[in-house]
Amino acid sequence: SRRSAAADSLEKTMLNRARGAALAVSSLAFALGGACADGSPATDDDAARGVTIDIAALSLEGVDDVVWDVEVRNGAETPEVVWQRRVSSSRYGDSRGSASLVGPCDASPGVATNEVRVWVVGLYAEDIDEPGEFAAGDASAVPATSLAFRNPTESAPLVQDVPCTPNGDAAVRFDVALMRPASQGFFDIAVTFGDVFCSAKLDCCKVPEGGGACEDIDLLFDGGGQRARTLVLGLACATGAADGAATELFLDPIALDCDGDDGVDTTTVWIDPAAGGGGNLCAAGDLAACPAVRRGLAGSPDDYLFQVAAFRGLEALSGAAGGGRVAYWNVALGVKPGISACRLRTRATAADHADDGDAIDDGVIAAGAVYPLVTWDVDLASCGTEGLSFDDPDAPVAVAYTSTESGEATVLARRFGEGVAAACTGPGAGCGPAFPEGMVLVADACPAGWDDADSGLQGPWTMNCTTETCRLCTAPSGGAAVPPLTSFVMQACPAAWTSNGTTGTTGPGQVSCPSGPCARCESPTTGGALPVDAVFLAASCPAGFEDVGTPPAGPANGYCGSEQCHLCKAR
Structure with a gap:
């Protein structure tokens, strides 16, 4: 072209x-499970005791070993160390980054929420047989020079909490993608x-x-x-x-x-x-x-x-x-x-x-x-x-x-x-549930095929529009998928939607959320499903929506054309 x-x-x-x-980015994973008492590599005997260890690692090009420091602390007000260990991928994993480890956790009453702390010690072009003792990420005892990389644990370890139960197994997983400079x-x-x-x-x-x-x-x-x-x-x-x-x-x-x-x-x-x-x-x-x-x-x-x-x-x-x-x-x-x-x-x-x-x-x-x-x-x-x-x-x-x-x-x-899906143009075809027929939204401009009317409302930020005059858009007969890149006001933005801040107002009288402050959310580039539990104003709630209340009368206050609006929650 x-x-x-x-x-x-x-x-x-x-x-x-x-x-x-x-910069170069390579992905790897680190998995920990709780059962053995010595922080040793996982064995078939451990598996027989119910240890579940999930490893999903991608190779680090040019890296033969990665050294990690691992520490488990209990949940006391002044945390106590349960155990510490330095491990290498060549001994505890696949020699390319991933590692698996089992060790004890503290299930004592009041301290059973344990904290797992992980440091990346270094990336190496050769197997490290003797990486040294645990040192909270200090690489000075490793008998090799680390390859250059951006260390996410330079200032503080990676931390996750894990509940520890008596006679039970605990598991925690760290997904880490490390950045390296391109040569x-x-x-x-x-x-x-x-x-x-x-x-x-x-x-x-x-x-x-x-x-x-x-x-x-x-x-x-x-x-x-x-x-x-x-x-x-x-x-x-x-x-x-x-x-x-x-x-x-x-x-x-x-x-x-x-x-x-x-x-x-x-x-x-x-x-x-x-x-x-x-x-x-x-x-x-x-x-x-x-x-x-x-x-x-x-x-x-x-x-x-x-x-x-x-x-x-x-x-x-x-x-x-x-x-x-x-x-x-x-x-x-x-x-x-x-x-x-x-x-x-x-x-x-x-x-x-x-x-x-x-x-x-x-x-x-x-x-x-x-x-x-x-x-x-x-x-x-x-x-x-x-x-x-x-x-x-x-x-x-x-x-x-x-x-x-x-x-x-x-x-x-x-x-x-590559692999990015086209925008949704209607319900079905992998686009998720329809935006129900007759449902009304306020937007900068109405999507193709929607009824378009002057809302009588002015933007920006009073509703779902950023221009001076907002449009009142009604979903067509048969419904439609949520249009791509369309703004909605709701209580909170769902995953994969963009949050463009709050509207500066509280619900439910003027916007589509039951309490305030209300969030201004934009649908993804692919459009798709109406978010479950999102609340919208309508003259009446369509099938599949729960009627959760009646805010002040319409139409000037929101998305409905009748005297009495309803708050409708998606299911």
Whole structure:
């Protein structure tokens, strides 16, 4: 297919920059069970006692051994150590990262909630026969030098609680994906199954070929038809050349957090990098009406931007025997002088869509899993050519890990790559239950085929819309799947939906939640199922919905056209 010169320019820039800082991500798992008293490797005798150990590890390319420190503490007010041990993957696992271990836990009354603490000591290119004694992650006793990697336990161990019961078995699992720096541009090499390589950047200017001061990037066209200052966010990842490997990128909406007149840093603009197709996403100079740009809590997007463009694609991995592919996702922002009052914030990651054994599924990283993220937190008043930093967690473009201590899944809202399903267009066909016939929602614009009427309500943030005039949309005869990228107000956003903050109001009178504060939630790029237990206002509750109350009369207050609205809960 034909691509624009801008797309070619951005791709060339991204490919060139990707040959610099890059990171490699490899997945592995660590499993612990409770039964034996000595912290020994699992045996058939242990299995006979009911020990269940789950191991799901992917190989770490170029790594022959991984050394771990493991500690179990009881739940006393001042925790007591039950046992400690240093283990190597070559003796306790598969020599490529995974390890399995059994040991006691303390089931005494009052202290039976035990804490398992794990440190990554190092990654090694040879088997480590004598890794030394437990030392809370200190690698000085290991008779080898660790390969370079970003250690998620450098400042604190990975921690999980596990209940310990008398004469019973306890089990805990750590899913960890470790980041390693790529030794060369990953576009030049083939990678093995289970490895992910990523590069990222934000270019606020460009350095001339002959050197000198950084110059503005004049790429996108403004409302007057002239190329003007443009910032370029870039992400590119590859996931192996093995048969079936499918690169998939996940990227959150881009937030511009700008200082208001009172100096308070508030989200002024949300940019949806997946809105529309490729190329320009807006009419130049009219960002307030652009579907890819959503107003936040303050200001107007036209104060900061004149255009937004996105470029996404898949390319063959140069030199990859077996068909490795690179997925890239570049977002260009045409900016005005007011952008200097803003910070740009977002995050991203990547995965192999064909791998069912990792900790990420459709952009949802499992609660408690340790998985890499690329983060952008860039001061747009002083930024230059900001490449990915591997070692500095406070860099404008940096890497981070999700935490074992998080009680919630981490959701990245937008995705692109091989294996990504098309958006739902109606009920069935894998799209989940229908949005019931006659159900009404308030939105910026009504989906195709829905009845469209003026709601009489004004946005943003008073309802499910971000524009000045909201639409009242009624589901068509026969119902419809939840439309992709459509906003709803509900009590809490379900997994895989994007949370765009709270509405600033409480339910149930004006929005679709039974108590406050109410959350503003956006359906995934694939649309799909109406969330179970989500509450919506309607003139009457359709079949399959529970009537949970009658808020103030309609139609001005919400989603129903009758004098009396009902709160309807999805089942």
